[in-house]
Amino acid sequence: MDASTSRLVFTVTPGATYRIVLDGGARGTLVRDRTGNFLFCLDPSLVDLRAPTNAPVINAQTKTATFSGDLLARNYGLVDTAPLQVRLVARGASDLPGIHRAPLIESNLAVISIAVSLHPNEARSASFSVVCPAPVPAGTKTNYWGVFALLEESFGGSWATIDQEFLDYGYLPESGGPILSWGPGRPLPPALASSEVNSVVATDLEGPPYVTDWSTNQFFFLTWLSSAGQKSHTNGIWSATLPAGAILNSNGLLQVGPMARSTNVTIAGRFALGGRSFSYAFGDPFPVQTPGPAGLL
Secondary structure (H helix, E strand, O other), rough: EEEEEOOOOOOOOOOOOOOOOOOOOOOOOOHHHHOOOOOOOOOOOOOEEOOOOOOOOOOOOOOOOOEEEEEEEEEEEEOOOOOOEEEEEEEEEEOOOHHHHOEEEEEEEEEEEOOOOOOOOOOEEEEEEEEEOEEEEEOEEEEEEEEEEEEEEEOEEEEEEEEEEEEEOOOOOOOOOEEEEEOOOOOOOOOOOOHHHHHHEEEEEEOOOOOOOOOOEOOOEEEEEEEEEEEEEEEEEEEEOOOEEEEEEEEEEEEEEEOOOEEOEEEEEEEEEEOEEEEEEOOOEEEOOOOOOOOOO
16 A cells, blocks of 8 residues: 555455445535545556646636646556557536546647557656646536546557546636536437427426535426427526525526525426427426535536
8 A cells, every 4th residue: 555645556356346435525615625635546457657746727817727747657567568658638528527427528738758668567757737728618508627648559550548547627616606517418409499399299397306505407398209309498487496595597507506504496497489388397396405415526
């Protein structure tokens, strides 16, 4: 066990079950604190990348973030590697989990050559400094960035990723509006066109089963067409009795700020399109919880 990095190396036994328990966390007043104060990585790579970094330096005017640090690549295998490089990328999504699960954008920040070949148990290091872009508004959402270091090996003239490290998030609006952190999967179904309203056979109001403090949540109308298929619509007249610190706008975005206590909320909405009107209430009241359950942000 490495006490400075909490890095544990062990040899696994085929067929054995291993249970790993993490203890600790953070519930701070800042968005970055609430995303957690540890990063757990289970890394089975024979050719391993380590990328400890300094805390990103945020430019208050441009909202860009500068990342710097030292990369270390080590060959734990029994044979020499092919040529290696590290590609530093920024991956964007409209919420923090999406950056890791299904990023919508990937932007190359730098490529660093590591070695023509690494012998068994040989390691090489390299310094880096890259600039992560500012958040990108996209419609009713904003795409935020996470920065990753990808260790790539050359195979047959192409580069294949063999290991990766998550460095940190770019600028997060600590004192601004909350990020889109919870809600139905995105992207939403295609938008309903006015020429399709006569084909609508059923509507429903979709949204998360619960929301938390310091979050932004998408509610929308889901429509079924007689020709099969689903379409979505967000712009309408929405109504709800909301606690202090919460706002519901015309695009179905429910923004929740600081909450003194948990409560229940019922949302209803209606919209008109192509000469037809639709309305629906969001079933039973759903809870607005504080503090938010661990792991949602």
